[in-house]
Amino acid sequence: MTVIEARGLRKVFGKTIAVDGVNLHVEKGRILGLIGPNGAGKSTALNAILGLTQYQGELKVLGRDPWIERDQLMRDVCFIADVAVLPRWMRVTQALDYVAGVHPRFDRAKAEGFLAKTAITSGSKVRELSKGMVTQLHLALVMAIDARLLVLDEPTLGLDILYRKQFYDSLLNDYFDRSRTIVVTTHQVEEVQHVLTDLMFINRGRIVLDCSMEEFESRYVEVMVHPEQLAAAHALKPVHERQVFGRSILLFERVDRQQLAGLGEIRTPSIADVFVAVMGNMIGNPSGQAQGAVR
């Protein structure tokens, strides 16, 4: 079943094209990571999906037009936006009462169960909680909603490493199953690498990479090249090169693994490395080498 279907999605702010003809097709049961530099159009695309912003082009989320039918859509869609948006005056119990009062698919007992595992006390006001705890509270509310699509826009921004780890652990262990779909944007790509099923790079409003994680792993290979093999390696046209402790690490796209195995130690690259390579190449450096060497 298709959860998100976008064709030629476009959004212009004045003279800035935030989203420039994006095609998107997300099936049920996927966890899609939307990765891109600041200002790439990630949040704008998500806002369009959530019915928070008007757009041009075709967009259907769970078969609905988000701009026209936001309130209906929100029965089946949840989102956590880039920073804590829970109102600071609200008490934890009020948040539970309110969501239970307006949301037909909210399971209050479940939310209380999640909260019991945290240090959050039910009488606290949001303003009294730490940033990590506010995120925990929001996550507890969202995970207790039996939604079909969860959208996370930089959900772990500003959280310390313990909260970040816990965030994705809870999401995977207590929430995600094959009947749900998650779309997440983040800069902390190393944390989501093992969470995602699909990956999408977006830059200047355009999608520059769109593949499943299986495809990603077979498509990109990183080789720590033996110094004497460097010339042979370069002949295979690496998409990126960087230096670590004096050794050259070359990134190859769609090159036979057998062939590369002879050049050095091969491994699956991190999303971050491929991201740097792809974005570096887009800036106008065809091989991306200088870009990589600097980083």
Add this chain to the structure above:
Amino acid sequence: MNTESNAVPDSPLGSPAIAPTAMSEPRPFYWSVRRELWENRSVYVAPLAVAAVVLLGSAISLVGLPRSVRGVAALDLAVQSAMLAHPYAHIAMLLVATGVLVGIFYCLDALHGERRDRSILFWKSLPVSDLTTVLSKAIIPFVIVPLIIFVTTVVLQFIMLLMSSAVLLATGAGVTTLWARLPLFQMQLVLLYGLIVLALWHAPIYAWLLLVSGWARRAAFLWAVLPLVAISVFEWIAFHTSYFGSLMHDRVGGFVAHAFALRQPGSGPLDPHFIPLALIAPGKFLSTPGLWLGLAVAAIFLALAVRLRRYREPI
């Protein structure tokens, strides 16, 4: 909706079963109004605070009561009622003024605060329509505040009456004059009528303030007031007329003239402190074109506010 009464709270993921507490049909409007009251406690705290101050002041003023009641007894009956009614009427007027202030400041912040603190993203992540949200905010000055003012005033007036009676009995002055001549029930009916009239008459003002609070990025108060002042001034300078100004003036304070018979046959001008029940004129009020025009304008402003909220983002 699953209505199984003993649904297991930890129902398996993906099943539509919902915990017993969440089983009732969601009531977004009811809970949105409650949310407004959680957030804006001034809606009831301000009237209560004013009531507390009034109560304290009245308690002290009770010292002189026995003497003034004895003085009143010698006067004409109608004048007696008016004299005794004055302190009670003052309380009512004070609380009504508090209610108007609370309503104005509530409206100016209602659609602005949620953008300022970014919580609009949270509210919009829930299945509550913009229409429900705006109406749940509009009902505060239209219904909730007048109701709170009415109940607070009535309770306060009864407490005053009890305190006065206690003092009169203690000093041996007797409560007969007070109880016989004070038209408290009548005054409370007039107050209720007045509050309804006021809410209907001021509806376009509150709707305008809500619209501006949803539109302005900052300084909502200035945006709400300055354009109106500018139009008045422009009209005065350009045409030496003041139709707009009088329109505004009528909208703010004209309800008394429209909703009450101004002169009692064979008596002097209306005493604003004590309006007898006989002077209320609902028929006259309902046939005032300004009322219906005002309500139509209010409806347009609210519709615009609903429309606008769809486009609104954090500021």
